[in-house]
Amino acid sequence: MNAYTPKTLTRPQASAHPEAPAHPEVPTWPEEFASRYRAAGWWRGETFGQMLRERAADHPDRVAIVDPAGPAPRRWSYAELDDRADRLAAGLLARGIAKGDKVVVQLPNIAEFFETVFALFRIGALPVFALPAHRETEIRYFCTFTEAAAYVIPQELGGFDYRGLAAKLVDEVPTLRHVFVADGDPGPFEALSDVTAEPAAITDPPAPSDLAFLQLSGGSTGVPKLIPRTHDDYLYSVRGSNDICGVDEDSVYLVALPAGHNFPLSSPGSLGALYAGARVVLCPRPGPEAAFPLIEAEGVTLTGLVPPLALLWTDAAPTTPYDLGSLEVLLVGGAKFSEEAARRVKPALGCTLQQVFGMAEGLVNYTRLDDDTETIVTTQGRPISPDDEIRVVDDEDNDVPTGGTGHLLTRGPYTIRGYWKAPEHNARSFTADGFYRTGDVVRRTGTGHLVVEGRAKDQINRGGEKIAAEEVENHLLAHPSVHDANVVAEPDPYLGERTCAYVILRADAEPLKPVAVKKFVRERGLASYKVPDRVEFVTAFPQTGVGKISKKDLRAASARTPASATPSPSAPSSCSSPSSPAPSA
Ligand code: AMP
Ligand code: DBH
Numbered sequence: 001m002n003a004y005t006p007k008t009l010t011r012p013q014a015s016a017h018p019e020a021p022a023h024p025e026v027p028t029w030p031e032e033f034a035s036r037y038r039a040a041g042w043w044r045g046e047t048f049g050q051m052l053r054e055r056a057a058d059h060p061d062r063v064a065i066v067d068p069a070g071p072a073p074r075r076w077s078y079a080e081l082d083d084r085a086d087r088l089a090a091g092l093l094a095r096g097i098a099k100g101d102k103v104v105v106q107l108p109n110i111a112e113f114f115e116t117v118f119a120l121f122r123i124g125a126l127p128v129f130a131l132p133a134h135r136e137t138e139i140r141y142f143c144t145f146t147e148a149a150a151y152v153i154p155q156e157l158g159g160f161d162y163r164g165l166a167a168k169l170v171d172e173v174p175t176l177r178h179v180f181v182a183d184g185d186p187g188p189f190e191a192l193s194d195v196t197a198e199p200a201a202i203t204d205p206p207a208p209s210d211l212a213f214l215q216l217s218g219g220s221t222g223v224p225k226l227i228p229r230t231h232d233d234y235l236y237s238v239r240g241s242n243d244i245c246g247v248d249e250d251s252v253y254l255v256a257l258p259a260g261h262n263f264p265l266s267s268p269g270s271l272g273a274l275y276a277g278a279r280v281v282l283c284p285r286p287g288p289e290a291a292f293p294l295i296e297a298e299g300v301t302l303t304g305l306v307p308p309l310a311l312l313w314t315d316a317a318p319t320t321p322y323d324l325g326s327l328e329v330l331l332v333g334g335a336k337f338s339e340e341a342a343r344r345v346k347p348a349l350g351c352t353l354q355q356v357f358g359m360a361e362g363l364v365n366y367t368r369l370d371d372d373t374e375t376i377v378t379t380q381g382r383p384i385s386p387d388d389e390i391r392v393v394d395d396e397d398n399d400v401p402t403g404g405t406g407h408l409l410t411r412g413p414y415t416i417r418g419y420w421k422a423p424e425h426n427a428r429s430f431t432a433d434g435f436y437r438t439g440d441v442v443r444r445t446g447t448g449h450l451v452v453e454g455r456a457k458d459q460i461n462r463g464g465e466k467i468a469a470e471e472v473e474n475h476l477l478a479h480p481s482v483h484d485a486n487v488v489a490e491p492d493p494y495l496g497e498r499t500c501a502y503v504i505l506r507a508d509a510e511p512l513k514p515v516a517v518k519k520f521v522r523e524r525g526l527a528s529y530k531v532p533d534r535v536e537f538v539t540a541f542p543q544t545g546v547g548k549i550s551k552k553d554l555r556a557a558s559a560r561t562p563a564s565a566t567p568s569p570s571a572p573s574s575c576s577s578p579s580s581p582a583p584s585a
Contacts, residue, residue: 025420025421026211026228026418026420026421027416027417027418027426027430028417028418029417029434030434033413033434034209036387037232037236037387037413040387040413042236042240042385042387042413042414043208043209043232043233043236043413044208044232044235044236045208045232046208046231046232046235047121047205047206047207047208047210047212047231047235048117048118048121048212048231048234048235048271049085049118049121049122049202049205049206051235051274051275052078052081052082052085052118052121052274053082055078055082055274055275055277056078056079056081056082056083058078058277059078059249059277060077060078060079060082061077061078061079062077062078062249062277062279063075063076063077063078063279064076064077064078064080064081064114064274064279064280065081065111065114065279065280065282066279066280066281066282066298067109067110067111067282068281068282068283068284068294068297069109069110069282069284070110070183074111076111076114078277081114081115081118082118083199084115084119085114085115085118085119085121085122086119086122086199087196087197087198087199088115088116088119088192088195088196089119089120089122089123089199089202090196090197090198090199090200091119091194091195091196091197092119092120092123092125092150092195093123093197093202094197095177095178095195096149096177097123097125097149097150097178098123098124098125099123099124099125099204099206100124100125100126101125101126101148101149101150102125102126102128102146102147102148102149102214103116103120103125103126103127103128103148103149103150103151103152104127104128104130104139104142104143104146104148104150104151104152105117105120105127105128105129105130105152105260106130106131106132106134106139106151106152106153106154106162106260107132107152107153107154107182107259107260108132108154108157108258108259108284109255109258109259109282109283109284110154110182110183110282111282112182112183112192113182113259113260113282114259114270114274114280115192116152116180116182116192117213120213121206121212121213121231122202122205123202123205123206124204124205124206124210125149126146126211126212126213126214127213127214127260128142128146128148128213128214128216128226129213129214129215129216129260129261129262129265130142130216130260131216131258131260131261131527132154132157132158132258133258133465133527133528133529134527135160135165135525135526135527135528136165136168136169136525137475137524137525137526138224138526138527139151139165139169140169140172140173140525141223141224142216142224142226143169143173143175143176144172144173145223145226145421146214146226146420147175148173148175148176149175149176149177149178150176150177150178150179150180151166151169151176151178151179151180152179152180152182152192153165153166153179153180153181153182154181154182154183154184155181155183155184155185155186155187156184162181163179163181163186163187163188163189166179166189167188178190180192180195206231207231208230208231208232208235209230209231209232210230210231211228211229211230212229212230212231212234213229213234214226214227214228214229214420215227215229215262215360216360217360217361217419217466218360218459218461218465218466218467218468219459219466219468219471220439220457220458220459220468220469220470221425221468221470221471222468222470222471222474223471224468224471225419225420225422225425226419226420226421226422227360227361227416227419227420228416228419228420229414229416233362233413233414234266234271234414235275236385236413236414237266237267237362237364237384237414238266238268238269238271238272238275239272239275240384240385240414241266241267241268241269241272241364241366241384242268242272242275242276244268244366244368244369244384245268245272245302245329245331245354245366245369246302246328246329246369247268247272247273247275247276247278247302248276248278249276249277249278250278250301251273251276251278251279251301251302252273252278252279252281252298252299252300252301252302252326253268253269253270253272253273253278253279253280253281253300253301253302253303254281254283254291254294254295254298254300254302254303255269255270255280255281255282255283255303256283256286256291256303256304256305256309257286257304257305257306257309257334259282261360262358262359262360263304263306263331263333263334263356263358264304266364267304267331267333267356267358267364267366268302269304279298281294281298281300283303286305286309287309287312288312288313288316288317288320291303291313292316292317292320292322292324293322295322295323295324295326295327296322296323296324296326299326300326300327301326301327301328301329302327302328302329302330302331303327303330303331304330304331304332304333304356305330305331305332306332306333306334306335306463306464306465307332307334307335307336307337307338307341307463307464307496308463308464308494308495308496310330310332310337310341310345311341311494313330313348313349314341314344314345314348314349315348317348317349318348324349324350324351325350327349327350327351328351328352329351329352329353329354329369330345330349330351330352330353330354331354331355331356331366332345332353332354332355332356333355333356333357333358333380333464334461334463334464335461335463335464335496335497336380336452336461336496337355337380339377339378342355342376342377342378343377346373352369352376353367353376353377354366354367354368354369354376354381355367355376355379355380355381356380356381357380357381357450357452359438361415361416361436361438362410362412362414362415362416362436363383363388363410363412363414363415363436363438364383364384364414365380365381365382365383365384365449365450366381366382366384367379367380367381367382367449368381368382371449375447375449378451379445379449379450379451380442380449380450380451380452381449381450382447382448382449382450383410383412383448384414385412385413385414387412387413388410388411388412388413388415389410389411389412389435390408390409390410390444390448390450391408391409391410391435392404392405392406392407392408392409392442392443392444393406393407393409394406394407395407397409397431402444402445402446403443403444403445403446404443405441405442405443405453406441406442407437407438407439407440407441407442407456408438408440408441408442408450409431409435409436409437409438410435410436410438411433411434411435411436415436416436417430417434417436418430438457439455439456439457439459440452440454440455440456440457441453441454441455441456458470458551460487460488460489460497460498460499461489461496461497462489462495462496462497462498462499462529463494463495463496463497465529467487467499467529467530469486469487469488469551471530472487472499472501472521472526472530472532473485473486473487473501475520475521475524475526476501476503476517476520476521476532478524479517479520480506480509481505481506481509481510481512482503482504482505482506482509482517483504483505483506483507483509484503484504484541485501485502485503485504486501486502486541486549486551486554487499487500487501487502487532488500488502488551488554488555488558489555490534490555490558490559490561491559492533498533498534499530499532499533499534500532500533500534500535500536500554500558500561501517501532501534501535501536502536502538502541502554502558503517503535503536503537503538504537504538504539504540504541505537512537514534514535514536514537517532517535518531518532518535534558536558536561541554542554542557
């Protein structure tokens with residue numbers, strides 16, 4: 001299958017002002033790299049707004065978005081999506097939302113997600129892709145840190161009323177002028193469907209080198225970091241993914257994970273499908289009960305899942321009454337997929353497994369559809385681009401030979417050169433010559449495939465949901481009875497990893513129950529996947545030779561704890577709750 005090639009490619013603005021970064025707060029590619037990436041044809045001077053316009057012109061009547069939720073399933077053609085984005089763009093401009101403004105978008109898998117992000121792309125306002133699972137703490141941070149002008153929410157999801165949260169934030173965040181409610185009862189706010197005006201030409205559209213949006217990082221520190229992506233660089237990752245995953249205009253992509261996450265958005269994701277003029281089908285929940293009927297009804301050809309969900313699907317497939325015969329490719333990534341589970345995919349689902357090891361910061365690796373079975377089940381793939389530079393290094397940044405294990409550093413045409421407004425983080429997370437320190441420990445095979453062997457960053461990967469240990473520790477430390485806290489990963493047969501919090505209580509504190517600690521963290525308004533699965537009270541932490549706390553020893557201790565002695569963790573939000581499917585940033 002060939003990637004769909006648009007009939008008309010406009011590539012005007014890219015070279016118009018290449019060396020003047022439109023966003024001085026964002027470290028960007030030095031001009032020698034930018035011109036190289038343009039000359040190589042990776043950056044083509046496209047924007048997402050133009051892209052949709054061209055697809056709509058080329059085949060107005062093809063179905064772009066299928067949203068089966070709600071009283072009547074909706075099927076939007078390319079012409080309809082294009083027109084809706086135009087009208088919403090005009091409505092947003094009329095409300096004073098303009099180029100460069102940030103808009104926190106926290107929508108589930110509903111058609112309005114696409115209307116909203118394409119309207120924002122068109123006017124050059126930047127979506128900030130919050131996940132439905134995020135709660136007060138995260139959303140307040142996104143709104144204040146980005147000085148967001150607007151917040152787009154559903155009415156309610158999984159029992160959580162987003163309007164209550166919005167009301168609080170509007171009071172607290174001076175820049176937040178608008179809340180738009182995409183479905184249901186808008187309450188005191190404006191219904192998104194009312195934000196509409198006659199489309200007019202946009203006088204100052206974004207340039208391809210401008211930022212398109214801010215994506216979220218799972219991070220390893222106390223605060224999530226924001227990832228600035230440009231139209232040019234992201235479109236390249238999407239186009240490159242389409243070529244590698246065989247996406248063409250006959251493809252049907254099922255969005256099973258939360259639509260705003262980098263994986264289902266771009267690897268090759270919904271944006272890949274729209275780039276190809278293909279069809280995007282929205283799945284309200286990622287489990288087999290919701291997904292399998294849609295696969296049959298819509299003839300879904302590919303989708304992406306995190307490992308725990310892929311396990312659920314392979315378990316359910318042999319006995320399902322639904323015909324899954326249309327499924328050609330299942331992408332699995334976000335966390336390490338075990339070899340045994342990987343071997344089960346083809347026999348159970350009858351489709352090709354494609355492992356994907358990606359990150360919202362950029363670099364995405366795929367196993368290739370024509371790789372041999374051993375490569376597909378034992379590696380996490382190789383980079384999209386010949387210009388993706390990969391280094392595997394030891395603790396002193398010396399390159400290790402092929403086949404050796406080390407830290408993965410990367411630089412390339414769609415990997416950021418720095419987080420948004422985070423100079424101190426950037427000094428640590430990027431080398432002086434612009435390589436991103438991924439925090440992943442990998443081995444590179446002779447064929448250039450990467451095998452993820454572990455992780456150096458202080459992060460827990462809970463079935464694809466990323467949790468920065470430090471963020472949770474900071475919340476635990478806020479408890480008046482807590483003297484000190486350390487959060488580590490412990491193995492879990494289903495999730496891969498779950499969280500264990502080791503807590504030292506103050507000498508004078510009343511005894512506490514683990515459940516009280518969990519409740520305290522939850523009530524601080526944190527996404528529920530970040531609430532520790534297990535809380536263990538200790539009187540001291542193991543130390544290293546120089547007296548630092550040894551997380552390594554804590555992890556080892558927690559791995560030795562018999563599973564039966566611990567309450568079984570809640571399923572990843574991907575599997576249990578409609579509001580918060582994995583993975584999370
Ligand atoms: P984020 O930076 O939040 O987008 O999360 C990206 C991180 O997820 C990577 O740096 C890896 O740690 C992890 N990850 C993603 N895909 C895989 C995979 N296929 N195998 C192992 N880890 C993965
Ligand atoms: O985990 C991720 O962030 C991820 C996984 C697969 C990702 O960003 C991607 C593919 O693009």
